[in-house]
Amino acid sequence: MGALIAGVLLWSIVHLTKSITPGLRSVIRQRLGAGPHQGLVALLVLGSVGLMIYGWRSAIPEFVYDAPGWGRHLNMLLMLIAIYLFGVAQGKSRIKQIIRHPMLTGMFLWALGHVLANGDSRSVVLFGGLGLWALISIFTVSRNEGTWIKPEEVPSLGREALSVVIAIVLYGLLFASHRWFAGVPLVG
Known part of the structure; x- marks a missing residue:
């Protein structure tokens, strides 16, 4: 169940960063550059989906x-x-x-x-x-x-x-x- 919870939290944090803390997201984008920032966000989203899939399949309901x-x-x-x-x-x-x-x-x-x-x-x-x-x-x-x-x-x-x-x-x-x-x- 831990992987499922981690996946949902990671998904939520990555997506809410833009709307809740737009300044933080801008700082990260400036430090990394636009391309690497988009790549990091994509990697984190894919990681969250992977955690959710693994967590769903491995958790005992x-x-x-x-x-x-x-x-x-x-x-x-x-x-x-x-x-x-x-x-x-x-x-x-x-x-x-x-x-x-x-x-x-x-x-x-x-x-x-x-x-x-x-x-x-x-x-x-x-x-x-x-x-x-x-x-x-x-x-x-x-x-x-x-x-x-x-x-x-x-x-x-x-x-x-x-x-x-x-x-x-x-x-x-x-x-x-x-x-x-x-x-x-x-x-x-």
């Missing part, structure tokens, strides 16, 4: 709480929404008129859904930790960015529909392969 029966079904709906939000975060989307940080919101929904569907210790650490990170990030990034200026340009309905179709296809692929990449079958 222990009972923490009974997940509600409806939690699994709500999780499946939240995953579809999260995948859509991840996809539209970098491009144009009408959802950006409503949600300021679609990727962080998607990450929070992903984590929330998994906490509702699972009541074991490693799920609480991984999904609870990453959900808390996403929630803190939404507030700290918004604070640093100041007043929200909604994008003026919105995509056509056809482009928006294409984003939904892509999200549904990706959802199906992730659903079918969850057993292999997460080690947990969703059905069966």
